[in-house]
Amino acid sequence: MTGDDWLDAAKADAQRRQLPALEPLLEALAKATRQLRAAEWNLNAASRPTHDADPPDDAPTT
Amino acid sequence: MAAAIESGEVSVREVVETALHRIETLDVGLDAFTLVMHNSARVAAAHADTEIATGRYRGPLHGIPISIKDLIDVAGVPTTAASQVTDRSPASADAPVVARLKDAGAILIGKCNLHEFAFGTTGEDSAFGPTRHPLDANRSPGGSSSGSAVSVATGMATASVGTDTGGSIRIPAAACGLVGLKPTFGELPGDGIVPLGPSLDHVGPLTRCVADARLMFTAMGGASLSAGSVQTTPLTRRLGCPRPYFFDQLDDGVRATFEQALERLTDDAWTVSTSPIRHARDTATVCLHLLLPEAAAVHASSLDRHGATYTQGVRLRLEMGRYVLAEDYARAQRGRAVLTQTVDDALGDHDALVLPSLAIPAPRLGADTVEIAGRSVSVRNVTLRLTQLFNATGHPAMSIPCGLTTGGLPVGLQLVGRRSHTAQLLDVAEACEQSLFLQQPT
Numbered sequence: 001m002t003g004d005d006w007l008d009a010a011k012a013d014a015q016r017r018q019l020p021a022l023e024p025l026l027e028a029l030a031k032a033t034r035q036l037r038a039a040e041w042n043l044n045a046a047s048r049p050t051h052d053a054d055p056p057d058d059a060p061t062t
Numbered sequence: 063m064a065a066a067i068e069s070g071e072v073s074v075r076e077v078v079e080t081a082l083h084r085i086e087t088l089d090v091g092l093d094a095f096t097l098v099m100h101n102s103a104r105v106a107a108a109h110a111d112t113e114i115a116t117g118r119y120r121g122p123l124h125g126i127p128i129s130i131k132d133l134i135d136v137a138g139v140p141t142t143a144a145s146q147v148t149d150r151s152p153a154s155a156d157a158p159v160v161a162r163l164k165d166a167g168a169i170l171i172g173k174c175n176l177h178e179f180a181f182g183t184t185g186e187d188s189a190f191g192p193t194r195h196p197l198d199a200n201r202s203p204g205g206s207s208s209g210s211a212v213s214v215a216t217g218m219a220t221a222s223v224g225t226d227t228g229g230s231i232r233i234p235a236a237a238c239g240l241v242g243l244k245p246t247f248g249e250l251p252g253d254g255i256v257p258l259g260p261s262l263d264h265v266g267p268l269t270r271c272v273a274d275a276r277l278m279f280t281a282m283g284g285a286s287l288s289a290g291s292v293q294t295t296p297l298t299r300r301l302g303c304p305r306p307y308f309f310d311q312l313d314d315g316v317r318a319t320f321e322q323a324l325e326r327l328t329d330d331a332w333t334v335s336t337s338p339i340r341h342a343r344d345t346a347t348v349c350l351h352l353l354l355p356e357a358a359a360v361h362a363s364s365l366d367r368h369g370a371t372y373t374q375g376v377r378l379r380l381e382m383g384r385y386v387l388a389e390d391y392a393r394a395q396r397g398r399a400v401l402t403q404t405v406d407d408a409l410g411d412h413d414a415l416v417l418p419s420l421a422i423p424a425p426r427l428g429a430d431t432v433e434i435a436g437r438s439v440s441v442r443n444v445t446l447r448l449t450q451l452f453n454a455t456g457h458p459a460m461s462i463p464c465g466l467t468t469g470g471l472p473v474g475l476q477l478v479g480r481r482s483h484t485a486q487l488l489d490v491a492e493a494c495e496q497s498l499f500l501q502q503p504t
Contacts, residue, residue, distance in 0.1 A: 001387065006385075006387065010385040013385075014381075019378075019381060021374070021378055022378055022381055022382065025378055025379070025382050026382065026385060029350070029354075029382055029385065029386070032346070032347045032350050032351070033347070033351070033386075033390055035344070035347045036344070036347040036348065036351055036390060036393050036394060036397070037390070037393065039341070039344050039347075039393070039397060041341065041344075041396065041397065041400040042393055042396065043396060
């Protein structure tokens with residue numbers, strides 16, 4: 001299930017259950033889920049990683 | 063206090079009456095307690111005095127008044143979890159950590175307010191009303207172990223037992239200027255404690271100093287206190303500081319106070335070097351996808367039967383968890399394993415990692431957002447930002463006080479140790495506490 005399909009289904013279900021206040025939370029969850037699925041350490045049967053690089057980081061270091 | 067009790071200079075009855083009097087006079091408006099156990103505390107105090115008089119001193123917790131987060135079973139009184147959802151029938155037995163503290167001679171003075179079902183970082187959503195910060199009634203003391211922290215900070219209890227699923231011991235400890243310890247995952251038994259996220263839940267003490275935290279932790283683990291009060295390992299005095307990610311969203315006052323604390327440590331022969339935790343930026347999403355479905359599973363039947371009885375914020379977060387897909391929970395478990403290894407790597411040959419415990423000072427009650435460096439950020443997200451990683455990885459972590467902001471609010475310094483080496487972490491914390499204390503202006 002794609003993230004967009006999931007979000008549409010989740011929001012429709014929240015409406016059906018008379019929990020409209022859930023919608024903004026589900027949208028925030030969808031954003032977090034997209035980040036989770038994009039993480040480079042995810043296992044992928046079709047594409048085996050050859051290295052374990054660190055994600056880009058613009059934070060200050062000393 | 064323990065020496066005075068052992069010598070008979072002060073009776074347990076006097077100690078307990080003082081604690082009860084403080085609760086009576088101070089807790090109006092703070093709302094740290096959900097239940098004050100006057101009668102049973104007085105009975106236990108009389109028994110404790112009799113034991114001392116007959117040569118049966120149990121050790122340094124004998125006669126010490128402690129409070130218990132109202133998420134943890136105490137035989138004979140209800141465990142409310144600060145919720146209208148729970149029934150009010152009394153618990154049939156003490157949780158093991160409570161039973162062990164009683165065996166060590168501690169006196170249970172009362173049960174403490176919390177964020178409903180421990181699912182929040184401010185203590186605001188509670189069937190008993192919000193607990194308020196003792197230094198500013200318009201602020202939260204942090205949560206979810208909000209009442210536990212306030213009970214210790216005000217001297218209503220000498221120590222408290224809290225729980226920590228994303229930071230719920232360390233956050234209020236930092237906000238209130240206390241010591242808060244989250245041991246290694248699974249080190250202390252969670253039986254008799256209402257779960258939130260069973261793979262993330264920890265139980266531990268809140269105290270005023272590291273020595274007291276060591277006593278509480280040792281007793282809660284069922285070990286003898288005679289062996290628990292001494293430093294156990296030689297220290298290299300090397301600390302790793304994971305600056306990337308963890309220092310990106312820090313209140314200016316917290317940053318300044320923390321950096322000053324690091325300077326005091328280096329002035330006292332500690333070496334602090336940057337030691338990044340790789341993939342730390344994935345912390346929030348990994349923790350979210352672990353906690354939400356676990357909490358939803360714990361609460362599923364209650365949500366179906368009593369959904370409207372929960373406070374709105376807690377109910378919605380629990381309901382959110384019912385929509386997390388199994389494949390995403392599995393991804394989060396993979397992320398947990400990766401992050402656990404990266405924390406191990408960052409620890410390297412350091413005694414511990416050091417970072418702030420809480421990115422902001424005690425937040426204002428009712429505030430959903432707070433401004434950091436001109437950006438509006440979610441109070442819930444920013445309060446969890448520095449602590450929740452170590453719930454996912456299971457590393458022991460604790461907060462110790464390290465100073466005040468210019469506004470007079472406490473700042474916490476967090477230390478993270480190796481898994482299954484909580485005693486060594488306590489050694490590091492005690493040494494850091496001494497360095498910070500010795501260097502503080504009088």
